[in-house]
Amino acid sequence: MYYTQVSFPMGKILLIKSNKGLSIAKYLKAPNEAGKLLSFLKNSSFTLKENDKLFKPEKELFYEYFNGKQTDFTCVPIDFISGTPFQKKVWLETRKIPYGKTEAYKSIGEKLGQKGFQSIGQALSRNPLIIIVPCHRVLKSDGTLGGFSAGLKLKDYLLRLEQGNVPI
DNA sequence: TACATAAGAATAG
DNA sequence: CTATTCTTATGTA
Incomplete structure (x- = not known):
């Protein structure tokens, strides 16, 4: 599992992906929320590493989106790690x-x-x-x-x- | 228009 | 089983 963060005018988003696709995109209201979530996932037997390069395509989509451009996220591979x-x-x-x-x-x-x-x-x-x-x-x-x-x-x-x- | 309330499906604890 | 939720429809004034 790899993670990175994206900044935008309203705050930051924490991105986490597995080897299959994007698993979590969470809005961070508080700066310390990222650390809390990351340590929680580490305790759930996930191995987490920071890797900004791996998120290049996703990051570019986010930057386009927050730039006001019509952006299509449906081509991004996703991988749910939770949910019924x-x-x-x-x-x-x-x-x-x-x-x-x-x-x-x-x-x-x-x-x-x-x-x-x-x-x-x-x-x-x-x-x-x-x-x-x-x-x-x-x-x-x-x-x-x-x-x-x-x-x-x-x-x-x-x-x-x-x-x-x-x-x- | 505004507010209170019942109904309703799925989930977490 | 009970409480909770990013709801909806209806009733009353």
Whole structure:
């Protein structure tokens, strides 16, 4: 397992990948959060090494994205190291939402043939791949933001970024 | 329009 | 089994 960090105007993102693909993309609210997460993973019998070169393609995509360009993350190989089958289904479906578009929690459920909309939000709250899986494009059915585990500030920022109204 | 509340599916502990 | 969650629909004023 390898890791690196990407900086952007709202903070930093910790990236972790296995030999198969990207496993975690976590927004760091506090500077010490990276260390906490890394030591937690080391205790879970993962061997972690820092390796910036390995993330070159991903980093370039992030830089493009935060530059306001329409970026497609669907070609990035991913490798879930956690999550139930249901959660993975939700994440994969969410990943198909195109740049700049939004969906309701309920309509995600309908696409999956799932009756529960509450569990969609619950699954998305455990999304390990922020931005790669664009959970910020999922809104409540009335178009308001709803919740966001990484902070509504960030959700608002990402949505406005895709709308072309970069807030600073 | 705004606020309270019931229903609802899946998961973590 | 109970509590929790990035919800939705309905009722009341």
